[in-house]
Amino acid sequence: MAPYTPGEQINEEGWTKLNTNENPFPPSPAATDAAAAALEQLPLYPEPTSAELRAVAASRAGLSPDHAIAGNGSDDLLNLLVRTFSGADRPAGALDPSYSLYPVLAAANGSAWRDIPFREAFRLPVEDILASDCQLFFLTRPHAPSGVAFPLSEVAALAESLDGILVVDEAYGDFAADSALPLLREHPNLVVTRSLSKSAGLAGLRIGYALADPGIIALLDRIRDSYNLDRVAQAAGAAALRDEGYLEAIVGKIAYIRDFYAGEFAGLGWQVFPSQANFLFVEPRRADGTTGPEVAADLFAHLRAHRILVRRFPKHPLTRSCLRISVGDEEQMLRLWNTIRQWQENE
Ligand SMILES: Cc1ncc(COP(=O)(O)O)c(C=O)c1O
Numbered sequence: 001m002a003p004y005t006p007g008e009q010i011n012e013e014g015w016t017k018l019n020t021n022e023n024p025f026p027p028s029p030a031a032t033d034a035a036a037a038a039l040e041q042l043p044l045y046p047e048p049t050s051a052e053l054r055a056v057a058a059s060r061a062g063l064s065p066d067h068a069i070a071g072n073g074s075d076d077l078l079n080l081l082v083r084t085f086s087g088a089d090r091p092a093g094a095l096d097p098s099y100s101l102y103p104v105l106a107a108a109n110g111s112a113w114r115d116i117p118f119r120e121a122f123r124l125p126v127e128d129i130l131a132s133d134c135q136l137f138f139l140t141r142p143h144a145p146s147g148v149a150f151p152l153s154e155v156a157a158l159a160e161s162l163d164g165i166l167v168v169d170e171a172y173g174d175f176a177a178d179s180a181l182p183l184l185r186e187h188p189n190l191v192v193t194r195s196l197s198k199s200a201g202l203a204g205l206r207i208g209y210a211l212a213d214p215g216i217i218a219l220l221d222r223i224r225d226s227y228n229l230d231r232v233a234q235a236a237g238a239a240a241l242r243d244e245g246y247l248e249a250i251v252g253k254i255a256y257i258r259d260f261y262a263g264e265f266a267g268l269g270w271q272v273f274p275s276q277a278n279f280l281f282v283e284p285r286r287a288d289g290t291t292g293p294e295v296a297a298d299l300f301a302h303l304r305a306h307r308i309l310v311r312r313f314p315k316h317p318l319t320r321s322c323l324r325i326s327v328g329d330e331e332q333m334l335r336l337w338n339t340i341r342q343w344q345e346n347e
Contacts, residue, residue: 001104001107001108002104003104004101005100008020008309014307015308015309016308016309016335017326018309018310018328018336019309019310020311020326021198021277021278021279021326022197022198022203023198023199023201023254023278024254024329025250025253027201027202027236027240028243028246030239030240031200031202031236031239031240033239034235035205035235035236035239038231038234038236039232044231045227046227046230046234047234048226050070052234052238053070053207053209053234053238054068054069054070055068056238057070057211061181061184061211063184066214067211067212068209068210068217069210069212069217069221069224070208070209070229070234071207071210071228071229072206072208072229072233073195073197073206073207074169074195074197074208074209074210076206076208077209077210077220078102078167078169078193080223081193081210081220082105082109083109083223085135085164086109086112087112088111088112090111090112090135090136091111091114091132092113092114092134092136092138093113093114093115093137094115094116094137094138094140095116095117095124095125095143096115096116096316097316097318098138098139098140098143099138099140099169114132114134116128121318122146122148122273124139124154126154126157129158130158130161130162134164135163135164135165136165136167137158137164137165137166137167138169139166139167141170141173141180142170142176142276142277144171144172144277145279145322145324146275146281147273147274147275147276147277147281148273148275148276149178152178152180152183156187159189159190160187164189165190165216166189166190167191167192168180168191168192170192170193170195171194172198172276172279173192173194174247175254175258175276176276176277179192184213188215188216189213190212190213191211191216192210192211192212193208193209194208194209194210195207196208196237198278199247199254200240200241201240201250202236202240205232206229207234209237257328257329257330257333258278258327261280261325261337262274262275262280264337265280265282269285270283270284270285271285280324280327281324283321283322284340287344287345291321293314293320296312296314296320296323297314298343299323299340299343302339302342302343303336303340308335308339310324310325310326310336311324311325312324
């Protein structure tokens with residue numbers, strides 16, 4: 001099987017890293033204080049169920065703790081979902097393109113896999129998903145790499161009619177105008193996964209959670225690693241989720257910068273997909289009006305030569321003319337903007 005290819009992680013000084021949708025701002029001071037306190041207790045195993053983190057995550061959604069499970073990043077939960085609900089004769093699937101880890105997890109588990117193509121760029125093909133034989137379907141909302149949030153009414157229709165488990169992957173959910181969480185009460189086959197890597201700025205600690213019917217949570221708990229979150233992650237995660245004011249302020253700042261640059265890129269005549277995430281998916285256009293895979297590759301290379309990293313997805317027809325740019329802070333975005341203008345002027 002082919003492994004997952006993560007985005008490039010460069011740790012050298014001097015790079016502007018806008019390729020893996022990390023948060024440019026620091027996490028809540030309450031989270032770093034809690035992490036520091038947890039470091040005092042390293043000889044002891046952590047609490048096995050991440051009970052406090054589950055309780056905070058569930059209460060944020062107005063649910064009781066038995067609706068929540070915590071993971072070593074939301075990737076851990078996606079993996080548990082694949083292992084619990086799919087197999088050689090129980091196909092899992094997702095839209096193509098979407099988060100490319102899903103089929104890798106399925107392959108590692110020996111699960112059958114179904115790619116569901118888009119009929120129209122980044123419009124949810126509800127009927128095609130329902131017509132497939134997927135018993136586990138991963139819906140990335142906001143979608144990656146486009147940033148588009150499919151209408152909630154369509155997500156509800158899918159949950160209603162899918163003969164299996166619908167996972168709404170809300171890794172970017174805090175940046176969106178709405179969430180599938182309110183649908184949980186009516187749809188016992190729905191699972192919503194969330195990440196603290198993006199909005200909470202804790203990618204380095206690997207923290208995620210899933211919310212679902214207690215019956216589903218109990219199944220996931222059967223095969224979860226007994227100590228899947230370390231002590232530091234549990235403490236920092238719970239503190240970060242409790243500090244709602246900080247989370248809201250950072251998310252608001254990132255959404256503001258995102259929307260400002262969406263307007264700027266559109267002003268250059270680029271196609272900019274309406275993003276509800278912390279990144280922009282754009283089709284760059286040369287000053288002479290040309291677009292296409294070569295243009296995207298050329299801008300990517302120009303940015304890289306100036307130590308700015310963004311992400312390219314050259315393999316798929318819907319993505320190969322585009323670049324995905326994580327929303328950075330004001331200074332990073334200005335550097336990006338000036339480098340793009342220089343690229344345009346040099347032609
Ligand atoms: C759609 C999607 N889901 C899940 C993840 C993984 O998040 P985590 O860091 O919580 O494992 C990512 C990370 O990039 C993502 O893009």
